[in-house]
Amino acid sequence: MKRFDDDKANGDSNANADSNAPETAPDGGRYGEAVFRPEQTGEGERIDFGALAYDDITWARLRALGVGPGWNCLDIGAGTGTIARRLLTEAGAAHVLAVDRDVRFLNARPAPRLDVLQADITAPDFTPGQFRLVHARFVLMHLSDRERMITALAELVAPGGVLVLSDAVDLTSDRAPGTPYTVAMRAMWQGLRDTIGTDATSAPTYPQLLRGAGLSPVAAEIHVPPLLPGSPISRFWADTWARSREAMLATGLVDETGIDAAVRYLDSDECAALSAGMLTAWGWKPE
Numbered sequence: 001m002k003r004f005d006d007d008k009a010n011g012d013s014n015a016n017a018d019s020n021a022p023e024t025a026p027d028g029g030r031y032g033e034a035v036f037r038p039e040q041t042g043e044g045e046r047i048d049f050g051a052l053a054y055d056d057i058t059w060a061r062l063r064a065l066g067v068g069p070g071w072n073c074l075d076i077g078a079g080t081g082t083i084a085r086r087l088l089t090e091a092g093a094a095h096v097l098a099v100d101r102d103v104r105f106l107n108a109r110p111a112p113r114l115d116v117l118q119a120d121i122t123a124p125d126f127t128p129g130q131f132r133l134v135h136a137r138f139v140l141m142h143l144s145d146r147e148r149m150i151t152a153l154a155e156l157v158a159p160g161g162v163l164v165l166s167d168a169v170d171l172t173s174d175r176a177p178g179t180p181y182t183v184a185m186r187a188m189w190q191g192l193r194d195t196i197g198t199d200a201t202s203a204p205t206y207p208q209l210l211r212g213a214g215l216s217p218v219a220a221e222i223h224v225p226p227l228l229p230g231s232p233i234s235r236f237w238a239d240t241w242a243r244s245r246e247a248m249l250a251t252g253l254v255d256e257t258g259i260d261a262a263v264r265y266l267d268s269d270e271c272a273a274l275s276a277g278m279l280t281a282w283g284w285k286p287e
Helices: 043-064 082-089 146-154 180-196 203-212 232-250 256-266
Strands: 002-005 072-076 095-100 114-118 131-137 157-169 218-223 277-284
Touching: 043 082, 043 131, 043 157, 043 218, 043 232, 043 277, 072 082, 082 095, 082 114, 082 131, 131 146, 146 157, 146 203, 157 203, 180 232, 180 256, 203 218, 203 277, 232 256
Parallel strands: 002 114, 072 095, 072 131, 095 114, 131 157
Antiparallel strands: 157 277, 218 277
16 A cells, blocks of 8 residues: 655644645634544544445445446545445456545555545645546535535546545434434534534535536435444444534533433434435536
């Protein structure tokens, strides 16, 4: 495995040192510093629970788009590298560049033809080349200027290639029953908006933004994993609430007792709720 080191990173676990570039959260912090710190015990396992819940859906879409032998791929927000490694081992991609703000989990699981780049994708000098596939999952929802970012990512797609974006869609609307789960999820989304700028309402705009970035044709789909006791997605939300508990409490929408009740609800047969959906949108760069 070859590692690409951003000149601005200098070993920093959050390669956002350039004051000219990075997106910042409402409180002036950067994504992850306030809530999802990579150095926290169990953060890699939390990411993997999310991967177990969504990877097969992502993979089915990538294969349906024709990803296969010889493709040069860019995986943004690669996490622990589950999709990046499948691109290599199952699709036979020629090369994958896996990018993240912190690459400790990627470096822990090296693979042939997998390169790792620790970088801030919002920086003006983030220009790693052009790729037949550019993929980003659960990344743009944490950045403030999604329209600009989609345009920038579209420029990284080689002619004839495809940009694939996936983000969460909040389904705890005003019509959702007032279960312990619903109360906790509403507090979580509000807390993440207040602390790191997360927006789980913008993904439905992605097809139009992809078209505006010059990609055609474009399309989209949505998947909602079932909430079952002990399932990966249920464990993912419980772990996410544990890490975002302080931000959730600060909203005033839930208290400690309410969060604990939501965790128990998730792991019980009484659970009757919808997880957040994952909306995936894609667009092709004209030849």
